Amino acid sequence: MMHGPCGTLNPNNVCMDSDGKCKNNFPKPFRDCTSHGKGSYPKYRRRNDGNIVLVRKHNLDNRWVVPYNPYLLAKFDCHLNVEVCSTIKAVKYMYKYIYKGHDRIAIRCTDNNDNADIDEIERFQSSRWVAAPEAMWRIYGFPLNEIYPPLITLQLHLEGKQLVKFNKNDVLQNLVDNGLSSRSMLTEYFNMNQNDNLARTILYREFPEYFVWNQQVRRWTRRQKRQVIARVVAANPMEGERYYLRLLLNHIKGCTSFQNSKLSMVFMHHHIKKHILHMLLDVDNSLDLCLEEASAYQMPFTLRRLFATILLHRDPENPRHLWEKFRSELCLDFERLQLSVIETNLRALQRY
Known part of the structure; x- marks a missing residue:
């Protein structure tokens, strides 16, 4: 797993850019220990122990070694680059390749006169490459992507602080008087607990597994099919009551209102945090x-x-x-x- 050689040893290597430098920054400097680079891969230890190997007619030392895993090289018997992704940019790296869009290809149209000057900018074509497997998949109308099971995000808010959507031309007073606009997943969850025996036996985060949220009428209805996963939106501990409301809903079943007997301990008492932690001390780890x-x-x-x-x-x-x-x-x-x-x-x- 040796890079190149490139640079002064081989200026025509494929890794060289227009400035005459290696795109992968080889050869790397010698290092006594591994350290984390800012917003980049780790800077690996490279010993200056004098070991030299002959690669493509050039003597290379540890500065040219590509990061690798000996077990994977032996198992797959091929060149395999292995890097340590230890920052949040590793997530961005994965999303870059998953959601980068359609495959594209650079093409050039020329005549038989090889000596003619070619204006690459004028003849540039931004085209999409459709390979045979993708073309067949689309012709037969097969699904291209799917998230299964679907993920449902459950709303979380304090009393009277739910989000309300409206158009700029709506009359705000009519919006306030309309009870439909004030309904949310959480308020209707409380209502379902008052009238439905099944609802009182499950937690808020488990609710979408048995009920479906109807956005048109803004109510929960019994689920007939399909499996889903639900998550209550995140809350920061610095948010106070909203955070402890989320903690309570994740552990207590059958809450019927914000002023419910179990919730009133939280919102009516001065020492909200102390009481909620005493209730959930055994289960909140x-x-x-x-x-x-x-x-x-x-x-x-x-x-x-x-x-x-x-x-x-x-x-x-x-x-x-x-x-x-x-x-x-x-x-x-x-x-x-x-x-x-x-x-x-x-x-x-x-x-x-």
Whole structure:
């Protein structure tokens, strides 16, 4: 898995751009350790150990090595580039190729006179390439894409704060007087719990699995077929009551109104957060799950930063419990220095 050679060793290589530089920035500089680049792939360690191999009549060292995985090279017996995608741009990278649009091809129309000057700008054609499999698929009318099962987003709002859609020519007073416009998925969920026995036995996030939202009349009706997945829209802990309403709806069944007996504990009491956490303490382990998942692949430095973010923005009920449960993962790099428990804790906490 060696690149090139290119640059001064081979100026005509396919990776060379118009400025005479390699598009992939080879050869890479020697590095003693791997580090993260800003908005890019990691900058991998490249030892200056003097090892040289002969590739295409040129001697190349570790600066020309392409990132690889030895197991995958042996398994598939082919050239296989493997990169570490560790930032949010990895998601953008995947979406770029999934949703980049139709396949395109650059074409050039010329006559038999090979010596004639060609104006590429004037003759440029922006065309779409349709291969035989795609043409056959479209001729027979087969579906091109589908999301299954479909995802339903459930609305979340406080009392009297639902979104209302209207046209610019509508009379606002008529809109206010019309009860249809004030209906939302959440308010009609409360109404269904008052009149339907099945509705009172399921959570809000499970509601679309048994009922269908009719946008025309803005009501829930019994579902007859098709499987769906539902998610309640996200809420930031800094939003206060809206966040704890979401937490409540994800764990409590049969809520019939905002002033319902279970909800009134939340919205009528001054210490809203304390009461809701006491109700859901046994079932709300989202912070434990968050740190448990992150500890499986994050380095200790990044894991400590996540722990500090949780302390700052989530205000956990029992921070000491989280620290003691994940202390070994949070202090893994310091424990390798064979420090005492006190010194390890102090070094880890001093960073944040």
